[in-house]
Every structure is written in C-alpha cells, then in structure tokens.
Amino acid sequence: MNQYFDLDQGKNVVAYVNNNDCSSTSGYSSANSPTSMTHSPAHSPETMVLQNEFANLNLPAISSNSPSPQHQLQHHMQNSPYHTTQASQLLTNGNLGMDIDVSNPNNNSNLTFGNMYMPVDHFYATPSPQSVGFPTTTNVVDNVTNMGIKNEYTAVLHIAEQPVEKFRFRYKSEMHGTHGSLNGINSKRTPKTFPEVILRNYKGPAVIRCSLFQTNLDSPHSHQLVVRKDEHDVCDPHDLHVSQDRGYVAQFINMGIIHTAKKYIFDELLKKKKDRLVFQLGRRELSTKQIQELHQETEREAKDMNLNQVRLCFEAFKIEENNTWTPIAAPVFSNAINNRKSAQTGELRIVRLSKPTGSVMGNDELILLVEKVSKKNIKVRFFEENEDGETVWEQYAKFRESDVHHQYAIVCQTPAYSDKDVEKEVAVSIELIRPSDDERSFPPLPFRYKPRDAIVSRKRRRTCSSFNSSSSSGGGSGHNSFELPKTVPQQGLPSVSFHDQTISQEFGREIHVDDLLPESCRNILKVNTSELEKLCVPMLGMLENDGHSQADSSAALAGTSSSGQNRTSNYLSEIFKIFDATRRTSDDEQLFKATRKRVKDLFTEHALNNTESNDTLLHEVISQRKDNLKLAFKMFQVMNYFKLHELANNVSNAEGDNGLHVACQQNRPHYIRPLLALDCSPNQQNHIGNTALHVAVKEEHLNCIESFLNGGQNIKLDLTLKNDDGLTPLHMAITQNRYDVAKKLIDHDRSSINVTNTKDGNNALHMAVLEQNLELLMLILDAQDVTDVLVAKNAAGLTPLELSRGRDNDKCRRVLEQVYADKLNLPMTWIPVNVKEEMESSSAEDDEESNPEAPTMEIKTEEPEMVVKTEETAMELDEIYANRQLEKLLNNKTRFDKLVTLLNEPSSRNAKLPKWKELAEKSSMNQLIFLWSNSEGMLNYIHYKSSKAEYKSFALTLQAMGLLTIHD
C-alpha cells in the first residue's frame, strides 16, 4: 500500500514513505481554493484516500508514559501549563467521549502534539475496537503512575543535525526549477548535511515522521514542507523507515519550504490540523462539533501566525501488524528555521558606511547602507572590546524611524565615545541589532574615533602653534636649529639670483631651484624685487602707501583693510620689502636673525588673522584664483632665503591642508617640487586624512601626481597612508578606474598594492575585481611577488579570486583562476602593439556594453613602455592574446557557428581530412579525436572541458592557421 522510495537514491539508510500522495500534492496548491475547504474533510477526495490508507490505524493507549526528559523540557518551555491543565481536565471530565475539547481558551494548542499521544486522549477519544483493549506494546515500557500527566516512552528521538537557521521560503509560484534544499546546520558545499534524527532505545522497525510546525505553538504550520519527487512537490508529513541495521538514523533530504500566500493561510492550516486530528483519532470522521471547533481554533492561530519562522517536528511510530501507527517516542522539535528573505528574520548586514571615522564627541552624521531592515525593529550599536572579547564600551547611535530609508539605509548620529580625551584614534566596531530576536549583523564593521585634537588642535597646532612658537621665541634665544643658522647666506645681494642658492641642504644634496621651476618662470627670479613687486601689486590689489615703518606696519597690515585680498597683499609687500632690504645688507648676522624673525612673525600674524580659513600666505599665494607664478615663486624665494622651511613644512590651514594639498587641489603641479624642496611634507594628512597625493588622485590631476612621484629620491612618499575613507591613493585610483594613475603609483612603489583598505578590508586586487577592470587587474598582477595580494582575505574573508566568483565577473575570475592555478605571474600589459589594431577592430564588433573590460586604447598609447617587452614576454603576450581571442570566439554564437562550418571543411592539405581534425592534431589533441564527430564537438570540448594547456595550445594553433579572428 505504501510506496517507498529512497530519498537518497537507493543507497541511503532510510526509505521515504509516500503515505499520502494525494493529500500532499494538493495540500498547498492554490487550486485548493477556499471553497474546496468547505467540504467536509471526510468527504473530500484527499481524505477519502487518507481514510482508505489508514483505515486500520490504531492508536493504542500507551499507558502511563511519563514524558521523556526532552519531552518534558519541551513542554515545560512551551506549554506546560496547558499540558497539565488539559490533561487533568480530560481526566476529570471523564465523559469526553468522541469530543475533544478543541476550544480550550487557555491556549490555542488544544490539539497539541504532546497531548495527542496521551493515553487519556486515546482512551476517551478513540474507542475503536482496536483501541479499547490498548494492550501495552512490547516495546514501550509501561510505568504509569498517573495517566495523562506522566507519560514516558522509552524510545527517544534525538536530533543529530539541526536544520539551518536561515532558509529562503519560496512562494508556490517560485517553485519551478530547482532551488536550494533545507540543509543541516553544519552543511558545507561539500559535504552537505541534512536535518537528521536518531531513534534511540528502540528495537524493531519504525517510522520517523517530519512535519512543519509553528514555533510558538505545538500546532502545524500553514507553510508546506515539500520534497521534490518526480515533478511533484510532496507535502509534509514525510515519513522515513528506520531499523536497527540502519542505525535508526533518519535523514531528511531535499526538502523545501513553501511560503503559503496570505490568502491561503487559513485553508492550509485548517487542512493540516484536520488531517492531523483525523490521523490521531484513528481515521474516523470528525464530528460537526469537532470541525467547528477546529475552525475556530484555526482562525485564531492563522491570525497571528509567524509566517517567517517554522520548525520541524519529528515523531516516531511503530506500524502494528494491523497497520495501525503507534507513537513510540515523544515528539521533538528542531530549532527555528527563519525565512531568509524577510526583514523580520533575514540576515542583518551593514553593506557600507558613509565614513569610517568620527569625532570622539559624537553626533557626527553617519549613513549606513544595510540589507533589508524594518525601521521599528533595528538598532545600531557601537562597541569596543578588549583582547578577551569583553565589551568595554557600548553605545547606540541615535536615529528616528523616519531616518530609516526604505528599509535599506539608516541615517544616524554617532554616539560620543566614552573617553573624550584620547590622544590617538580608537578603533571600535559597529553592528546592527534586531531587538525582536537579538540578531546581530556580522561581521561588525570597524569605525575609528578621532581624538578631539586631531580636528581642533591640528588646526591650532599646525598653524597657530608653530606661529606661536616662533613669536614666543621672540627673545631671540634660539631654541631650534632652524633659527640659528651658523652661517648667514652671503648671497643676499640683489644681483644674486635665486637659482644660485640651494635648498634642502639637509638632504646632503643640492637641488637647484632652476631645476624645479618651469622654464617659463626662470627669468622671473632674475628680476629684482621692486620690479617683481610691481608685477604682483596689480594682481593683489593696491598696496597701501609704503610709508609704514617696520614698527608700525603690522598694525596697519593686520588692520582694518576690509578685503582679505588686500590684507594679503599688504603682508606680502611688507615681507618682500624686508627681504629686499635684508639682501642688500646681508653681512650682518644679527640683522639677518632679527629680520628673519620679523618675517616669520608677519607670516604668523597673517595666518592668525585669517580666522576663517587659517590660510597662510603660502596657501594664498598658491591658490589664488588666477595662478600667479611670479608671486608664488617670489614667496618661495623668501621662505628659502630666510630658511623658513619649518613654516612650509607643517603649516596647515583650517582644513589641515598644507601648500601641497592646495597645489594639488588647484592642479598646479609646478609648485609641487619647489614646495617639496622647501620641506613641505608630502605625507601630511589633512583633516579628512588625505595627503596631497590623495587630493591629486581624487581630482585626477595627472601632472600633479607625476610631479609628486618624481619628487626625488629624498622625498619619502608614503603611499600606504589611508584617508578617512580608509583608502590609499592607489585604492582611490582603482575606485575611479584610472589605470594611468594606478600605474604611476604602482610603478613608484609596488609594495603599496599589498595595503588593504580599512573600509572593507579589500586590497588593490580585490578592488580591481570589484570594478571588473581587467586592465587594472593585470596591472596589479604584474607587480612582482603578488602572492600576498592573491591570498589576502578581505573583511568578508574572501580572497580576490573568491570575490571574483561571487558575481558575474567571468573575465576577472578566469584570469585569476589561471594565475592562482599555476602561480604564473601574468604580464599585465598583455596586448602587444602589433595586435592592437586587430583587437580594436574585432572588439569593436562585439557588443560594447558586454565588454566593459575592453582595453582602453589610450592607455596603451600613453604608456608606450608597457608594450615594449622582451621576446620571451612577447610569447606570453601572444598566448594571452590568443586565449582571449578564442574565448571571444567561443562565446559569440555567430562566430562560433561560422567557425564550426569553417572547420568542417576539408583541410587544404588533405581533402580527406577535415580542418578540425588537422587542428586537433596540430594542437596535440589527436588522441581525443574519437570523442568528436565534427568540429562542433571539439569546440565545445575546448570551450567547456579542456585543460588550460589544451586551451592555450588550441588557441595558438588556431591563430597559426589564421582562424582565430573570424568576422561576422
């Protein structure tokens, strides 16, 4: 009667019993319309079958089974009050007869699992001939003391493998095609595991049943637990036969969960409950009253059933000789299975932060992009843990419900950090918490609190404090080596041109200003100051009368002039005047020192008066709206002359920018080398963590980048510095898909490719993969010793290769797989000049958008050196090129078909030999020829099954035969 089949295709320990085919296939179907439910189940076709099938079902009273520990626990936690109440009620009522009280207001679960196997139920509810005698079964030890309250089965069901915690429930309309199955919690790609139970303490054959239950009630769930069986989804319950020789293990394989649509919840639930009751009652028809009560109960349950959470119920039965099913163990329930797609139960994840840093003071606006959350049920937790993983600090971000945007973004304000006076950045973590189930996002994202000082005092320290120190040194007592040049420069004569002087002498080398200046500017410095002054005056606005003495000038300068521009020009003019005067009387060391101090003070004073921006003269001179080379270089000259390097070195404005930042922002590369020579630090990070190089990259000012990188050997550029977005300049270049920029950076310092960003832990290679930028990918792979980059894992624990597999990123994946496979460092510049045109023409024919990685040709023309390769490399390039062409060929149906036709033609060498066979021979695949009947087979082999070597060889052979490029 029962049909059996092995879930595991015959070799598994258990057999699947399809015991209610009919009822289950229609169980959830929408065809099962509301109206069909009005039928009395007793007369519905499904039930008829059920009845026939289980006509002899017997539920013998298992006298006196006190609950197993598991059982007890279960009920203790879930409905113990009811259980006892119900049981005693049944006992005391004594006249229940056929009627089970299904309307017990106490609890929705009148028909709980627990109680349905209680002898009292059976005693009163199933007075069928078979039941009346209820012989104690041989396998169940009867140690009743108090019927109905203490049940005990000796046999015990044990869950050996829980189901996964999260699983996508699918609607019925989604059930075509194969989707994932409900795996065990320990399941991996290989080996897979499945929910599994073991029946212990029992001898003889038994059946283990698995069905879908609600999580809060001991009642079936309206969703369907289905197993795919020849085109049909068979609904729960699912029964598996177990026996001693199989170790009593039941593994439930290949199950899916169907999300019952709202409108069918009631119907499905009612149906399940009816079926269940009928089964328990030994298959007799239900009385009208029973049905009525079932309806009411179902209505209640359906109203607030958790549709996103289910659990599995496992039961064990013994099939008696008369084909009655006797429970032999207390039912057990799996952990909850959550609907992966629901915002209420799905995984929490922070996809991205708007910025990875904030002030210790808190209240910074932070935007989190997140996976589906519900605004009423989400928190953002900031926390800090010590080495032992103990939480030492936590705070929640502030936001309102309306700050949760469309379930996918949260705009919140950072909490203040516990210690507002930290000296260094503090690394903390951020996670999402869903209060309803205490689910957390994983992994936590790093966030850095920046010291108050970093913002405020960087401003003060760098600008003001350096000024302060200089003014406080007013006594003239040198406290700093800069201030006491042992030798006063003797060249301070008007006739001495700037380019005779050297700067950066500390470096033990000489940089001639000449070298640094653009051709066009050189003779500027030859003009004397008064001429120069004339030149700059019109640009800066009129100078005040030069009647000020040095003593009173500062008041006048700082004074009331309304425009900042004007003030600047006043200061400049004053400084220049001093400069000129000093140069004329340069012999006096004392005078030089005094003058130097005077200049410095003016410089400082000017910046301090720029209360808004804190810009220094240097900043202003560099960043004028209209670039004024003469003025700027004059400024450099002054600073150099007076040895004011420390001013240039670390003076930053309110934004934390030094002169280099400004130059890069304004795209004025000609200032970069002079500034570097003046010790303006290239590694200084402004208030958002950007170095000047970051700025140049961000603005894509190539010339600036170049100037930087060519700054000279003594300039120690640190390419590993990360800005507040957690990115190095290289990372930014990749994000911006700037091959040219990235190349310059990598050429300058290869080691910088190993740096991971602090945003998501990706390194340059990861990022190139994400950008799907093959050129960049190759560029990075080309760097020597890329092993580290290849194996580095990002925050999500993925290597670049794994990352490339994640998405539709075929090209990158293939390249990476190749590289990983044979640890061959592919040359990055892979397209030799001689094939460029060909590439261009053939790729032009490809649909452009499907070819985002199509090489950008300008890159190659811009970088002629990259295509200059040794012969050896050229070979490799050929190979790569051929591989790539072949790939294109195989992927393009039109061309593929053409090639098939072409190769089916007879060989030119031998009319009896088709071209494809010739090809196979030449590419050393003659042993495989028997596999194919024509060229198509061979091409498919090459496309999908060939080894790398075969593929390569085939590509080269095809190329040699001139067949690699086929045009439409």
Add this chain to the structure above:
DNA sequence: CGGGAATGTAC
C-alpha cells in the same frame, strides 16, 4: 541557486 526587481495589495 541566490539575488534582485517588478508588480500587486492594503493601508
């Protein structure tokens, strides 16, 4: 397979 988006429905 999973991810994502379009479409539908109820407030």
Add this chain to the structure above:
DNA sequence: TGTACATTCCC
C-alpha cells in the same frame, strides 16, 4: 497618493 509589505517574476 505614498509607503510598506506581499507576491511574483526573472536572470
């Protein structure tokens, strides 16, 4: 009419 959530559809 707009929003959130449900359902279906699609790659």
